[in-house]
Amino acid sequence: MNFKFQILVTILVLFIGFGCSSKKDNKEVKKEIKEEMTAAKILGNPEYLAISYGGYREKSREDNQPTIPQLKEDLKLMHAMGIRIIRTYNVQPKLPHAANILEAISQLKKEDSNFEMYVMLGAWMDCLNAWTDKEPNHDIESAQNGEEIARAVALANKYPDIVKVIAVGNEAMIKWATSYYVQPSVILKWVNHLQNLKKEGKLSKDLWITCSDDFASWGGGDPSYRVKDLEDIIKSVDYVSMHTYAYHNSHYNPGFWKVPENEQQFSDIEKIDNAMLRALEFAKKQYKDVSDYVKSIDSTKTIHIGETGWATISSGHYGENGSRATDEYKQGLYYNQLREWTNKEGISCFYFEAFDEQWKDAQNANGSENHFGLFTLKGEAKYPIWNLVDKGNxxxxTRNGAPIIKTFNGNKETLMDGVLVPNTDYNR
Incomplete structure (x- = not known):
């Protein structure tokens, strides 16, 4: 073999080998990055949008659990929105919804290596006699709480690549939750239990523990909540998950919502747009109030939003003869302004919620609790995400086999026909 030719062949072999090796290494690096994603890297990351998810389609949860294929449909839709972490609420044995979601995600990951989704797994907390015909005893916890925690632990260990957060309770300390709320000592007990399991190697050290509750429960409002047990909870959780609802406060605390005197001469659309800016400022203030208190107890703790949302239909307090907060246009302004703010500030926002669910107010089809989704039950995309339909996301x-189309057939003029100015004269 010619000496020069031999050198050339050697160089080519080395180059090809290095190129193949580099491609292989790159794939391994990408795979490694996916596998090592933790709550610490996901929360606050604008590339990992968060949302609350319930896949229930019917009026009863107990009798009509979503199937794995239905859950996979929904997960693909959320993934197409840029969602990468979803929040669930309970792991009760008669409601295998969360376990089925985890299985559906696991299947999708096996089917498509590019599919990436994580879970904030909720463990529901109750007081004694909650949801029964007996008087709730808020000073004693339900015996089921320990079983609920055990099921959450089992699922976190079964799906460690998916479950990145366990949340102890949902609005479990706020006293207006009269059917089931518990004392902070109960939440503290189970947060500490989970943290100890991490120390003992019985849960991943990277799994984050929190509880998800109303802003007031985190010390952001009524000072009666600022007790020693809450201080200890703040010190024990890995981060704070707070809820804020300007929508509900348009009825219960409407000072910010009403059109001020100096805007009475504005056009209707200006009044509406300004009201939604005030709604955003309302959420920002509640976040700041919680942050100020939490940081005064433990300056290292981050605060993320575990819930906030805006309903699109209401037959009650928020409709035409009430605060008039309810429609898709207002939902669109709130959703997009909220995402812009939280993404910029490095705050994860588990927006409530992905899909409408009709079981929440099963006897009242137009009850607002049924209509917080960004998608309708049929899978129509509401106004906040019309742009994603236009982009081809x-x-x-499909949802239930039907392709995704816009509500109102995408006609904004028709949508705006039902958009009302906040009710300045509303007397609640």
Whole structure:
């Protein structure tokens, strides 16, 4: 073999080998990055949008659990929105919804190596006699709480690549939750239990523990909540998950919502747009109030938003003869302004919620609790995400087998016909 030719062949072999090796290494690096994603890296990351998810389609949860294929449909839609972490609420044995979601995600990951989704797994907390015909005893916890925690631990260990957060309770300390709320000592007990399991190696050290509760429960409002047990909870959790609802406060605390005197001469659309800016400022203030208190107890703790949302239909306090907060246009302004703020500030926002669910107010089809979704039950995309339909994000995807289309057939004029100015004269 010619000496020069031999050198050339050697160089080519080395180059090809290095190139193949580099491609292989790159794939391994990408795979490694996916596998090592933790709550610490996900929360506050604008590339990992968060949302609350319930896949229930019928009026009863107990009798009509979503199937794995239905859950996979929904997960693909959320993934197409840029969602990468979802929040669930309970792991009760008669409601295998969360366990089925985890299985559905696991299947999707096996089917598509690019599919990435994580879970904030909720463990529901109750007081004694909650949801029964007996008087709730808020000073004693339900015996089921320990079983609920055990099921959450089992699922976190079964799906460690998916479950990145366990939340102890949902609005479990706020006293207006009269059916079931518990004392902070109960939440503290189970947060400490989970943290000890991490120390003992019985849960991943990277799994984050929190509880998800109303802003007031985190010391952001009524000072009666600022007790020693709450201070200890703040010190024990890995981060604080707070809820804020300007929507509900348009009825219960409407000072910010009413059109001020100096805007009475504005056009209707200006009044509406300004009201939604005030709604955003309302959420920002509640976040700041919680942050100020939490940081005064433990300056290292981060605060993320575990819930906030805006309903699109209401037959009650928030409709035409009430505060008039309810429609898709207002939902669109709130959703997009909220995402812009939280993404910029490095705050994860588990927006409530992905899909409408009709079991929440099963006897009242137009009850606001049924209509917080960004998608309707049929899978129509509401106004906040019309732009994603236009961009083709949902092309080829379905809900219940139906392709994704816009509400109101995408006609904004028709949508705006039902958009009302906040009710300045509303007397609650």
């Amino acid at each position: 949902f092309k080829g995807l």
